[in-house]
Amino acid sequence: ARIRHYKWEVKYEYKSQDCYKKLAITINGRTPGPTIEAQVNDTVVVELKNSLLTENVAIHWHGIRQKGTPWFDGTGGVTQCPIVPGDTFVYKFVVDRPGTYLYHAHYGLQREAGLNGMIRVSLPPGESEPYTYDHDRSILLTDWYHQSTYEQSTGLSSLPFVWVGEPQSLLIHGKGKFDCSTPGLKAGLCNATNPECSSPYVITVVPGKTYRLRIGSLTSLAALSFEIEGHNMTVVEADGHNVEPFVVKNLFIYSGETYSVLIKADQAPTRNYWAVSKIVSRESTTPNGLAIFNYYPNHPRRSPPTVPPVGPAWNDVASRLTQGEAMKARQGYILPPPQTSDRVIVMLNTQNEINGYRRWSVNNISYNLPDTPYLIAVKDRLNHVFDQTPPPDRYDSQNYDIFSKRNNTNATASSSIYKLQFNSTVDIILQNANTMIPNNSETHPWHLHGHDFWVIGYGQGKFDINSDPKKYNLVDPIMKNTVSVQPYGWTALRFVADNPGVWAFHCHIEAHFYLGMGVVFEEGVEMLGRYPTSITGCGDTKGYRRP
Ligand code: C2O
Numbered sequence: 166a167r168i169r170h171y172k173w174e175v176k177y178e179y180k181s182q183d184c185y186k187k188l189a190i191t192i193n194g195r196t197p198g199p200t201i202e203a204q205v206n207d208t209v210v211v212e213l214k215n216s217l218l219t220e221n222v223a224i225h226w227h228g229i230r231q232k233g234t235p236w237f238d239g240t241g242g243v244t245q246c247p248i249v250p251g252d253t254f255v256y257k258f259v260v261d262r263p264g265t266y267l268y269h270a271h272y273g274l275q276r277e278a279g280l281n282g283m284i285r286v287s288l289p290p291g292e293s294e295p296y297t298y299d300h301d302r303s304i305l306l307t308d309w310y311h312q313s314t315y316e317q318s319t320g321l322s323s324l325p326f327v328w329v330g331e332p333q334s335l336l337i338h339g340k341g342k343f344d345c346s347t348p349g350l351k352a353g354l355c356n357a358t359n360p361e362c363s364s365p366y367v368i369t370v371v372p373g374k375t376y377r378l379r380i381g382s383l384t385s386l387a388a389l390s391f392e393i394e395g396h397n398m399t400v401v402e403a404d405g406h407n408v409e410p411f412v413v414k415n416l417f418i419y420s421g422e423t424y425s426v427l428i429k430a431d432q433a434p435t436r437n438y439w440a441v442s443k444i445v446s447r448e449s450t451t452p453n454g455l456a457i458f459n460y461y462p463n464h465p466r467r468s469p470p471t472v473p474p475v476g477p478a479w480n481d482v483a484s485r486l487t488q489g490e491a492m493k494a495r496q497g498y499i500l501p502p503p504q505t506s507d508r509v510i511v512m513l514n515t516q517n518e519i520n521g522y523r524r525w526s527v528n529n530i531s532y533n534l535p536d537t538p539y540l541i542a543v544k545d546r547l548n549h550v551f552d553q554t555p556p557p558d559r560y561d562s563q564n565y566d567i568f569s570k571r572n573n574t575n576a577t578a579s580s581s582i583y584k585l586q587f588n589s590t591v592d593i594i595l596q597n598a599n600t601m602i603p604n605n606s607e608t609h610p611w612h613l614h615g616h617d618f619w620v621i622g623y624g625q626g627k628f629d630i631n632s633d634p635k636k637y638n639l640v641d642p643i644m645k646n647t648v649s650v651q652p653y654g655w656t657a658l659r660f661v662a663d664n665p666g667v668w669a670f671h672c673h674i675e676a677h678f679y680l681g682m683g684v685v686f687e688e689g690v691e692m693l694g695r696y697p698t699s700i701t702g703c704g705d706t707k708g709y710r711r712p
């Protein structure tokens with residue numbers, strides 16, 4: 166195994182990703198940042214210099230379990246003190262499984278400012294995937310806002326509440342195109358001929374060859390459908406796990422998910438084709454994101470002669486559920502889950518108001534991060550730095566109507582965490598409900614740090630703890646680290662709490678997590694050795710000496 170050393174400088178720079186000039190957070194001048202490429206069991210070392218001038222930062226390695234290195238999970242307030250301006254922090258962790266993963270800022274709303282990228286972990290030489298392809302490519306899908314993170318976070322935490330709204334653009338690997346003739350734009354801000362945006366992102370293919378396309382989504386808000394005009398895609402990998410291959414025309418992908426699809430360049434080679442990303446699950450005015458699927462030797466900038474495909478209807482929930490159900494563990498690659506669980510936690514997802522402020526809650530508790538990271542607080546028993554009353558394992562499902570608008574006047578904010586017994590098997594049922602708008606329920610992609618989970622069930626309506634578990638798939642469920650919960654539906658997942666540390670579990674919609682839609686699990690922290698002192702320095706750990 167090798168050491169892969171990266172030296173990154175994070176800073177704000179003016180960028181015109183979609184022709185509209187705004188401050189973006191870059192890594193070594195780029196957004197998306199460089200793709201980390203490593204082989205299984207390599208050690209990745211990222212020496213990160215924070216040159217943001219006035220802002221802290223932390224980077225999370227999304228999908229990497231951090232076995233034995235929970236302090237390098239990069240979650241501000243949970244596993245480390247954020248890195249202050251001018252400081253350099255060294256992340257060091259082993260990538261212990263092949264597959265496609267992501268990285269992104271995990272501090273405030275910084276992810277939406279462009280601090281994101283992909284991680285590709287390949288098999289050692291001599292080993293091969295259970296599928297074949299000629300070339301390996303990656304693209305990252307994001308949405309893009311013209312407001313700064315400051316404007317957005319201020320709006321979200323103000324009275325009256327100001328929602329971030331729909332994104333202005335969809336980017337395909339950092340490139341999009343905003344319509345500069347939109348009325349009301351300030352002069353000089355939008356320039357359609359700027360070389361950063363004047364041509365779309367290009368994926369070049371050689372006719373007859375098969376491509377493995379790794380697709381990741383790190384949108385702030387949007388659920389997406391991605392397709393390549395005239396080409397089918399065979400899904401083979403999801404969140405780093407091999408799935409039984411299945412064919413789709415368009416792939417639904419939620420923030421925090423990764424997929425590998427195989428695409429054969431088997432269409433008429435005399436032209437180029439459109440690649441399209443489109444917002445689903447919200448009625449959005451954001452135009453579709455476009456890239457060019459370029460058949461060599463056609464000119465990469467030559468527009469396809471066709472109108473880009475329009476994609477599925479935004480409210481077609483059935484097709485999204487079908488994709489979820491089509492996904493099964495690839496035989497011989499994913500072990501079935503333990504057949505019983507030790508603990509079941511049902512998590513009701515609701516929108517609430519607390520003292521007039523808009524929040525999201527889990528079982529009526531809206532999440533507040535403490536100033537002192539949990540990992541240090543739990544390890545050193547600094548019990549006063551966060552709420553010690555454990556959050557509830559249930560909500561009042563008898564009396565709660567998930568289909569009607571409720572004000573949840575009893576919601577509170579808390580920094581308490583779930584303590585899981587080490588090595589126990591835990592089931593989580595995510596229950597979706599109506600928001601504060603009548604007849605409205607949203608889609609939430611939930612992401613678990615430090616573990617993968619089996620997705621053992623989906624359903625519509627209210628989860629029934631007596632009958633629904635009988636329908637779980639305990640034979641060949643997939644494993645993932647991010648899964649969606651559909652409007653008015655529920656999703657059941659199972660994991661083994663076998664990774665000593667403190668781990669966030671939250672909705673991957675950036676504003677939702679910011680407004681409290683998350684929880685934190687702790688397991689086996691007492692088994693950990695000493696944490697590196699580089700994670701201290703904030704809250705109760707200023708000038709810290711371990712007790
Ligand atoms: Cu990719 Cu805690 O998130």
Ligand code: CU
Binds near residue numbers: 678
């Ligand atoms: Cu959400």
